[in-house]
Amino acid sequence: MIKKTKHSLKNFVRIAHLWLGFSSGIIVFIIAITGCIFVFQDEIKDNIYDWRFIEPQEKIFVGPATIFDTIKKKHPNSKPTMVVYHNKTRPAVVEIQIDNTPFNIHLNPFTGKIIHEQNLETDFFLVVERLHRFLLLPEKIGKQVTGIATLIFMVMLISGLILWWPKKLKGAAKHFKIKMNAKWRRKNYDWHRIIGFYLILPSTVIAITGLAFTYEWVNEGLFKIGNITNNKPTFKEPSSFKNIKSASDIALDTSLIETQNLIPESGMLFVWNRGNGEPIVTGSYPDALEFDHQSNFYFHPENGRLIATQYYNDKSPGTRLQEMNYGIHTGQYLNLFGKIMAFLTSLFIASLPVTGTLIWWGRKRKNKNKKISY
Template sequence: MSPLKKVILFCHRWLGFISGIIVFVVSITGCIFCFQDEIQDAMYSYRHVEPQSRGYVQPSALIDAVKKDFPKASPDFIIYYGIDRPASVLANVGNGGYEYVFLNPYTGKITYHENPQTNFFIIVEYLHLYLLLPPAIGKWVVGIAVIIFVVIMITGIILWWPKRKSDRKRSFTIKWGGRWRRINYDLHNVLGFYATSIALILAITGLAIAFEPVSKGIYNVANLGTDVKNEIEEPKSDSLKLTGIAKQPVVDIAFAYARQHVPAAQMYMIHNDPAVSGAIGVGAYAKSMHYSHADGFEFDKYNGKLLKEYIYDKKSPGLKLNEMNYDIHVGQIIGIPGKIIAFITSLICASLPVTGFIIWLGKRKKTKSKARKIRGAVHHKTHKKQMQGV
């Protein structure tokens, strides 16, 4: 092995020790989360409603229904998931707590509510994102481990890549008939190779979700370094100019406008967060439970005036790509086949620290055994010489 490859092997091995446990946890939780919508749909009846010919009730009616049960609730998000799914309100109920309230979108009746922190898949998501640490700390721990894992994958390819063409067929296949150590070696190298391209995509999209600089970098690269000003500028309320107060709730105005202009959308999400100064926004999504291919509208939260719109066909490549991050990360950008690919890739990523550790352990034992044999041989020769001297 060349000196350069020895250095790469050293980095590959010790970076693996540093990040291995975190990569294992993040990858396993990613596997579980991939099919969380399908699993919860099968388990919980409240995630379905009977479609009706009458239209949805207004968002303000959903808010009123929630406030009857949770008087201090602040409805940060209101979501209409689709004609055969419930509406939901994510309500801030004070003291840093939230409540997910599900309602029949045709009647406004509450059908179920839960604290998100008690939902198994939300716990899995927080474990995946933050290792259940405080988010400000956890995202850095996970983020650094993911960056290290990217380096490990690249160094792994360099170490594994066969020098001769005659070795390539053997290097790209697992020798199932070999001894278990050989099978483990092949599982680490061959599966690692096949998973690398998808794993890199999952890693980068995950980092983009967690870190704004990564998201901004993707935006700039896709837009060839050009900022589209009308996309990055935040809308500002002109209510201080005394242009009047809306005669009906602005959430209703926003929802009606989005439905009128994007009638084919399957899902509508309204952000009504009081922390967002001056604006109420609504996103109209092409497919239910998918967060790309959306048109967006921002309204003055006092008078209901349209401040800004984001029409999908007019969005820059960078903005479109950033909005695809979640769908790409969980594989649903291409439907169930994509989720299966993401699941298998995450499973392979979880296995790599385990198989890699077994390889290291085997080599360590082999080195110790060899050292013992050498010491034994030296001792035998020394003893023989001593006897001859006598």
């Protein structure tokens, strides 16, 4: 009776696994393949775009006010609000809208001169990112489609583990390796089962961190998990200032200088004019193009006086976990090793819908041949 129940359970799981795969396989394949391409986007772009580098100079950076003014002169209808400064070998970057099209304006941070205007709608890697996150659909629709497919994929990891689980532990060793001297169908079957098993942990990490970009409840969940043992009070941003519509030029430039003085070794920082009397926010990172270990500072929008600090080490574990989410998802947090792991994990995930379909097709063909011979 127990054996019959176990057999019925596995049969149910097998059918569920099959139909879940049919419903999400092509989407999971697209998400995984585009993830592979996107992992090394910075390294590839650094080798093909010369405008991503500038000649370093022993000068201070021009202030945000000068950068914004330069952009407004060329694009009068634009409304630049944030500038990102990198190290001395990379241009500063400002995102604006030009005729309802998003552009990244790259400028020499020592002179304020525009060196490149990057159309974000036609940039190859950003198209890949939109395909990865939204399948090139409108964001509200696309993120739900990819989000649901990712949730189904996580359920399939569990059902796949149930199907993989050996009946007897004595012969479990064969469940951990691919039989390379077998026919291609057996090798494909082993690949699907065994690679799927080895992928459970890394693919779960990638899936959860990806879902944090789609669903606020997942992102909030990371915050709560990180803060389980934290007793620090939650940081509260300074209130806005009444009767101040936008930050002054002096305040913007002062916020840059003060942030550089507070963290001289910064590899990347931004200055953000949020307007409507909100404090100017700056962020400092240890390395260029790496979005973790962020420290934030808040300045008075009229005179640039420092009114609050939030160094990385003072942030709650939950906040730090949220901020390192991108680095974990892309492997960037563990540098080259992490990126290679993220690339391989994504590549192997992409293989699962393919090998799974081949297993289904092979069984269907086998059953069809049996009926014909009968």
